[in-house]
Amino acid sequence: MTDTPGWVSPGSSPSDPEDGRAPASAPAAPESPRPEGGAGTSAAPADATAPAPAPAASAAPPYAGAYGQPGAQVPPQQGFAPPPGWGRPPHQQQVGWGQPGWSQPGWGQPGWQPQWGSQPLTPKPGVIPLRPLGVGEILDGAITTSRKHWRTVLPLSLGVAVLTQGTSVAIQWYAQSNDTPGLAAVLLLGVGFLISAVASLVMSALLTMVVSKAILGEPVTAGAAWRAARPQFWRLLGLSLLIALICVGIVVLGLLPALIIGLASDNTSAAAATAVLGLLVAGLVATWMYVRLSLATPALMLEKQGIKAALARSRKLTRDSWWRIFGISVLGVVLTAIIAGLIAAPFTIGAGVASNPFAQLNDPNQPVTLSFLALLLTGVGGVLGATITVPVRAGINVLLYVDQRIRREALDLELARAAGLPEYGGTGWAGQPGQPPTGAA
Template sequence: MQQPHPAGEAGKGQPSGNQPPWGPPPGPAQQPWGGQPVWGGQPVWGSQPVWGSQPVWGGQPVWGAPPGGPPAWGTPPHNPYGGPPPYQQPRYVAPPKPGIVPLRPLMFGEILDGSFQAIRRNAKAMLGAALLAQTLAAVLTAVLSSFSATSAASLEAWAAGLTEQDLVPLVVTFASGILLVSVLTVFLSAVLQGAMVVPVARSVLNRPTGFTQMWSLARSRAGALIRLAALLVGGGLLVALLFVALAVLLVSTVGGVGALILIPLGLVCFVLYVWVYIKLMVAPAAVVVEELGAMAGIRRSWELTRSNWWRLLGITLVVGIMVGVIAQVVTIPVTLLTGFYTGVVSPHGGSEQAMTAAVVAGVATAVVTAVVAAAGFAFQTSVMALLYLDLRMRRDGLDIALLRLLESGADPDGVPGRGVPVYRAGPGQNPRPPYGAAPGGAWPDGR
């Protein structure tokens, strides 16, 4: 007579001498998912300890052993990063942002936002220096507007009595005066652009800067900035004079064909000017922050902008278009002031009232233009300074040095970035130093 299977009806057909290693299969009274032992008392998913000490799937502890038995899956692997499993990978920690930008290589939106915040946090220093840079041009514009409005008729009558030989030196003198004022404005702007890098660099570590403090920190670099401005302005004037001389020579020798040659030649000169401008854009910042001379600042700017020319060109074009559009939107209502006053408010006021309205409108236009130009100049300078810091973060690991400076709190009244060694990558090496290693082998505070 055949003996019944020890496991009951569920075990029929299975040899009694060849039991599965974990015991008999579950009978009718066993529940595989409710926390009851399955396959001979070993828990399977319903009571299996998984990942630590929290009760899961029926109240069994994680990474523990079921009551009365050995550990189900062995001991958990070592977690070198700490924290509870299963998060066995290091968690991402965002770089700190103590000031206007985070301490890492920057994106385009962060550069724009940081520029606005730099102006807002250092309004006296940034806008004061920008107004100083635009004052000369504003005064010249106001004087010319008033003079032309009050003397248009007399000038026309006076010019009608002059011969061609008398007009030539007059035009040359007038053009020379305008050129001189323009050169002085560009020269002053180049010098102030370097000084305005100081509040932007300090704002990265949330250190506000006043107008007096900005000049005290940039005073030692004034001579180098003046020499740099002289080199840049002199180089631009030399190229312009060469182009004008070549144009006169071509027109005088070949006539109309020379004018056709000047069109592609002018485009080539313009492209060359833009290329050199982008390559030398961060030279004032390098002179002030790294305490370099004029020629060394030019070489440093040339080195930093390598492999970043197109990116810098795109950012510069977008910022320039933004500033230009905003300036036009603000100044258009002021330019319409004269027509509105003479045509609507006082249409029968006479010539004297029209002249007075023209003078007032000219002066108001000059003032508003100066304020808008100062704000635009401050914004573009902030963008240039942040681009310089971004390039140094990408190439020299400046963000690591600034992080150490932030942690130590050293040099609270200085310029962040001064004294940081320049990282020189070898052939085939990453141009950016690895995290955890100080650029140049030492940190500026000696740690």
């Protein structure tokens, strides 16, 4: 990935001639035929009175006629011809059909089966193949990134999860311990929300850089990811606030007619019906707008653009692909929520047992309260679930951005060059032992 949204078309390398023809830059063949015994110069005319020698039975027919003329015959290719795949790494060498080492039997021979639907190999220097991605490949790429780079990903998500869940547990415990929380509870809630939001932004910025390197197969540390993401952090903060204000503003506009009806008359039923209808319409519009702007964060971080340009890029990349992006995003949220729930389930059960749920049987009017141990168990379950699932969710968003650019802008060619694939203009083979891939995302 580069700093600019464009790409450079790969240079085409001339292929080796396989049919023995001269290359285009070679001089044209002479018009007159050349005898076999000649050395490139025209022979003297033969004596008309001399009898013509009888042709030998085993002699090859002369190559008569110029190249491209009727009756012309092309001489066989002379000199050493390298085998197919010569000069390539062993895993890239291919054996021609019918040659020794060909793994499949020839057409029509016993054991031959047609390979219906077979596709050519796609370069895959990192966690995804460099081509338009399917739904399963996007989900698998996000999970593979967390698994391969867990030393960088998990500490980041663990730190953010501890801050978020710790603040939530502290707020709940304070609210239970005080009947009238007052201003202190509101301030604590605001501070906790601010800490969680900032920590989530930092993690989103770092995970975006980690996924961009994982696509190229390059290792990345938390320090390197922070150095790459730090110049864009304040823009990311402004972008996140702007998207949140846009979505909240749409919801407020949807509830505005109900508020006007409630203030102008005492008809509460009409105001309630208008509020429900306005909230439904506003929710749909806010969801549509959020999906249209969902790729602005990776565009801002990876293309090093401003807030306005990132919003424009997101609208361009999501055009005519809204339903696909919406469906994959919802699928990712549902899957990560299920995984987080399964991880937190034992701790939730333990919290229920620690809160003494049978105490309310003696006094039904007694409010259900959670002990500090129950809150602590709930927080631990939430921390573990978020540590595992939040990186996957962030990876899905980045891979959706990459997939849309591959489909619309042929970003796979640029990624292949950045990964060091020589057939795309890069240097070195990505993934080779002792040859780490070069280039920057």
